[in-house]
Amino acid sequence: MTRLYTIREVAQRTGLSTQLIRKWEERYDAVTPTRFPNGYRGYTKPDIEVLIWLKTKVDEGVPIGIAAKERKRTETAVEAVLAQPPFLAQPPETKAYRDMLIEYFLRLDQPGAQQFLDQMLALHHTNFVLMQVLEPALVELGERWKRGEVSEYQEHFGSHFVRERLLSMKNVYMAQSSSPLLVTACSPGERHELGILFLGYFALQTGLKIAYLGAAPSEKGIFECLEQQQPAAFAFSSSSRDLLEETAGFYRELDRGIERLALRTKVFIGGSAILEDSIMPGTRSVYLLSGTAQAAIAKMKRLLAD
Numbered sequence: 001m002t003r004l005y006t007i008r009e010v011a012q013r014t015g016l017s018t019q020l021i022r023k024w025e026e027r028y029d030a031v032t033p034t035r036f037p038n039g040y041r042g043y044t045k046p047d048i049e050v051l052i053w054l055k056t057k058v059d060e061g062v063p064i065g066i067a068a069k070e071r072k073r074t075e076t077a078v079e080a081v082l083a084q085p086p087f088l089a090q091p092p093e094t095k096a097y098r099d100m101l102i103e104y105f106l107r108l109d110q111p112g113a114q115q116f117l118d119q120m121l122a123l124h125h126t127n128f129v130l131m132q133v134l135e136p137a138l139v140e141l142g143e144r145w146k147r148g149e150v151s152e153y154q155e156h157f158g159s160h161f162v163r164e165r166l167l168s169m170k171n172v173y174m175a176q177s178s179s180p181l182l183v184t185a186c187s188p189g190e191r192h193e194l195g196i197l198f199l200g201y202f203a204l205q206t207g208l209k210i211a212y213l214g215a216a217p218s219e220k221g222i223f224e225c226l227e228q229q230q231p232a233a234f235a236f237s238s239s240s241r242d243l244l245e246e247t248a249g250f251y252r253e254l255d256r257g258i259e260r261l262a263l264r265t266k267v268f269i270g271g272s273a274i275l276e277d278s279i280m281p282g283t284r285s286v287y288l289l290s291g292t293a294q295a296a297i298a299k300m301k302r303l304l305a306d
Helices: 006-012 018-028 045-060 064-082 094-105 110-123 126-146 151-172 194-205 219-229 241-246 246-260 293-305
Strands: 181-186 207-214 235-236 266-270 287-288
Touching: 006 018, 006 045, 006 126, 006 293, 018 064, 045 064, 045 151, 064 110, 094 110, 094 126, 110 126, 110 246, 126 194, 126 293, 151 194, 151 235, 181 194, 181 219, 194 207, 194 266, 194 293, 207 235, 219 246, 241 266, 246 266, 246 287, 266 293
Parallel strands: 181 207, 181 235, 235 266, 266 287
Antiparallel strands: none
């Protein structure tokens, strides 16, 4: 059954007041909630995503009336967009979506990329869009940059666009205060954030409480976090084998700190630098996890349950 959220839960997840949510519904037809038998409103996750999208537009300076109309136009334009080549030749799960999104990135077309992404989210499950469209599109864009086919600024534009959307989409989920704490960060010296942001998003879906420390965190800060917060786990991303080898000493020291404090904290490292699952040599609690962000989360959950 579809999970329905109360207006108070929606207010917590969107940052909007309950009064403003009702106003946007009544005046601008922003969303159409289901009614519980007692007359209270019930909202779906797509409703929450629409409200977050509208709030983002309003925060950018777009009047709510115009933003609501733009959203409606986007929804009604989906079929027209999909009727154009190359969508007739291939199903939506193919490379066609990724190619079109990359074209928006290459043209630095923020509004076009935004509208196209909203259209995909209106048609498909969020996880499909993230894993089958956004992530492969960024990988391909990065490969083109390495081959000299596109400029660095175009690759940076695409990465920044996806980063901002991931951060806003995380607001849809809110873990209970009693949930296990997973501290996420890039590996020390690592500045590629998208892998760990993908992982954090999927971790939220499983009920974990997430604290994100950002790119290139200081080793001192991580040790202080371990001692003061005593999280259930740390999750780091590493895109380079060389960088992973350079930081191996830090991870071994972190492992010794966990043992010294008699904690059950586990440390997980994922990303393109990890080719197979293993325990880092010389450690007891540092796990190298290969595969996608979703696959890594499933493995982390199993290890945390042990």
